[in-house]
Amino acid sequence: MITESGADMLINVRASLDKIEGFENESFQPEEIQLYLNKSQFRLLDDLINKNFQQGSLRYEWIRPFQSSTQIGVTWLVGENFTAVSFPGNMYYLVSALAGVTVSSANYSSGGTSKDCLDIISDPQSIANPHSVTEQLDIIETGKVSDQETNAFYGENYRNPRGELIGQGVRLWRGEKFIINSVTFDYISSPTNIDVSSSTATVWPVSANEKIVDYTVEYMRLTIQDPAYQANVNDFNIRTQNA
Numbered sequence: 001m002i003t004e005s006g007a008d009m010l011i012n013v014r015a016s017l018d019k020i021e022g023f024e025n026e027s028f029q030p031e032e033i034q035l036y037l038n039k040s041q042f043r044l045l046d047d048l049i050n051k052n053f054q055q056g057s058l059r060y061e062w063i064r065p066f067q068s069s070t071q072i073g074v075t076w077l078v079g080e081n082f083t084a085v086s087f088p089g090n091m092y093y094l095v096s097a098l099a100g101v102t103v104s105s106a107n108y109s110s111g112g113t114s115k116d117c118l119d120i121i122s123d124p125q126s127i128a129n130p131h132s133v134t135e136q137l138d139i140i141e142t143g144k145v146s147d148q149e150t151n152a153f154y155g156e157n158y159r160n161p162r163g164e165l166i167g168q169g170v171r172l173w174r175g176e177k178f179i180i181n182s183v184t185f186d187y188i189s190s191p192t193n194i195d196v197s198s199s200t201a202t203v204w205p206v207s208a209n210e211k212i213v214d215y216t217v218e219y220m221r222l223t224i225q226d227p228a229y230q231a232n233v234n235d236f237n238i239r240t241q242n243a
Contacts, residue, residue, distance in 0.1 A: 081173065094185060102181050
């Protein structure tokens with residue numbers, strides 16, 4: 001049986017427990033199994049992000065449906081030194097952030113912004129001699145970005161543009177000689193909930209669905225206190241490491 005949908009996953013979980021637990025799975029309602037399936041899909045996603053994100057084409061294919069990129073425009077008013085942008089609503093894990101930066105320089109050359117950002121921008125809505133470049137956005141959690149931004153942003157002491165984590169987004173800072181006009185978030189999106197009553201295929205590939213079923217059976221065996229649980233988990237971990 002190919003494990004494509006939530007309904008398929010429910011059948012596979014029950015079948016696995018029937019073989020091992022002597023039909024003890026009948027005490028679990030479909031809603032309970034659905035709860036464990038959804039916990040397991042996030043466990044798999046965490047494993048892919050934290051351990052196996054760069055390992056093998058198969059695991060790359062598992063996580064590829066959740067890789068997303070969103071560009072958000074930034075508007076500055078005269079006199080503003082900072083503004084904020086919100087993370088995408090479906091973001092689960094931030095991979096990286098890029099800033100679209102505009103500088104003003106009549107002497108701009110291919111040497112890049114580090115040496116050519118020399119002109120002060122007084123009006124962010126009207127920039128003379130604008131030149132744009134994409135830079136990595138450094139996101140900082142220390143709460144000291146404001147103090148650090150009192151130094152020169154560009155020139156010989158060049159740094160990447162900076163942001164500071166706040167709630168559900170990032171606070172952006174600007175100096176006299178640059179404007180961040182957009183932020184692009186590359187991220188892993190949250191998977192939709194698995195519905196065991198649905199026959200619609202999940203976003204996960206079939207092989208990943210089977211791994212989620214394995215994780216679910218592992219969780220449920222712990223719940224019903226299988227005496228051989230720990231030995232089976234150790235064996236499962238060994239097989240996973242060698243996969």
